[in-house]
Amino acid sequence: MHLRELEPILAIVADALRQQFPDDFHKRCPYAAWGVRSLLSDAGIQAEIVGGDFVAFVISNDGIRAGMHGFAHSKDQCSHFWVEANGRLIDLGPHFLPNESSFDVAPMPAVAWDLSYPLPRFLRYRSQDRFDQKALMSRDPAINARCAAFVERCRGKARSTVVGSKFPTWIVTGPSSVEIAANRKTPWAIGAMQFARRSDPRDLPF
DSSP states (O other), rough: OOHHHHHHHHHHHHHHHHHHTTGGGGGGGHHHHHHHHHHHTTTOEEEEEEEEEEEEEEEETSSSSSEEEEEEEOOOOEEEEEEEEEEEEEESHHHHHHTSSSOOOOOOOOEEEEEOOOOOOEHHHEEEEOOOOOOOSSSHHHHHHHHHHHHHHHHHHHHHSSSTTTOOOOOOOOOOHHHHHTTTTOOOHHHHHHHHHHOOOGGGGO
């Protein structure tokens, strides 16, 4: 699966989230996961939704404040959802984290991490459950109907989207992509690399 195949899918799902959930699109990770998986499946790519915990490095635009933000430690249910396909971990979550922050966070990439590389210290995922192709989002029929409507919105946009649509920020795919972004003076990439060098793995949540 080449990035040129994945980037339009991520752009479509992110746009669909903003349209269907204008007030809290950044909190709708289950819908993002179901949308991404559906479009990948439509393209003939085997994909699996994974639920669990997630945190990522964030840094302010001025470089003064930094930390790890995300969704973790829910006892009753998965706190975050992402997709795994063709050896990649795919997630819009980091791209939306600036919308959750209490300070002015620098723009962040979406994730399509090549799992042949270990997860870096600045992107942490811990799986709790996996969902097969027939799994529904909820036991609530109303939520499942809303999910089905969202997936159809994504599919409709995919049918009408120009090939090669670009994601609004960049997509982190592995160590080299972070280095390239840092060389281009991208604030998040520079901060993430510094965090990876200086942080103690024992201080990470997982």
